[in-house]
Amino acid sequence: MQIVYWLLIAVMIVGVIGAVVPAIPGTSLILIAIIIWGIVSSSFAAIKIPLVVTVIVLILSIGVDFLAGYLGAKQAGASKWGQIGAFVGLILGFFGLLPALPFGGPLLGILLGPLLGAIIGEYIYRRELWLAVKAGIGIVVGTLVGNLIQGVLAIAAVAVFIFTTWPQVFGN
Numbered sequence: 001m002q003i004v005y006w007l008l009i010a011v012m013i014v015g016v017i018g019a020v021v022p023a024i025p026g027t028s029l030i031l032i033a034i035i036i037w038g039i040v041s042s043s044f045a046a047i048k049i050p051l052v053v054t055v056i057v058l059i060l061s062i063g064v065d066f067l068a069g070y071l072g073a074k075q076a077g078a079s080k081w082g083q084i085g086a087f088v089g090l091i092l093g094f095f096g097l098l099p100a101l102p103f104g105g106p107l108l109g110i111l112l113g114p115l116l117g118a119i120i121g122e123y124i125y126r127r128e129l130w131l132a133v134k135a136g137i138g139i140v141v142g143t144l145v146g147n148l149i150q151g152v153l154a155i156a157a158v159a160v161f162i163f164t165t166w167p168q169v170f171g172n
Contacts, residue, residue: 004040005169008033012158019154020147027058030157046168050161057157061150072142078135081125082118086139089117115140
């Protein structure tokens with residue numbers, strides 16, 4: 001039982017990482033691990049509080065994701081073109097399809113892809129390089145702040161799970 005518990009904690013840690021790093025499952029992975037623990041331990045009463053907290057964290061994470069990118073774009077004066085460019089850049093960067101990135105793999109692509117995509121999207125729309133760069137930076141900063149907030153929320157969900165289930169597993 002303890003081995004399963006530690007494996008699920010490991011899955012949750014991947015979920016925390018996924019809450020911060022785009023394109024990796026985050027809070028939903030934590031939620032799945034909690035549900036699996038409820039099934040394995042045959043005690044849904046023991047996971048009631050972590051389950052509710054994690055569902056709330058999942059909903060908040062979705063809201064933070066949209067709001068952070070939007071606020072970052074708005075502060076920098078970005079258009080929808082910049083936001084679309086950032087999304088396309090994220091996808092292309094993650095899969096290593098950016099021609100300017102022959103090294104660094106998906107992590108570097110995840111970091112640089114949205115910035116380059118937002119700048120290109122804004123430049124296509126406005127035809128002013130400085131405004132495009134400013135908008136691209138605004139979108140990326142907003143997204144990074146949102147990802148950090150999602151990471152903190154995910155850590156809180158895992159902490160609630162551990163705090164409420166630890167006595168059940170280890171009897172302390």
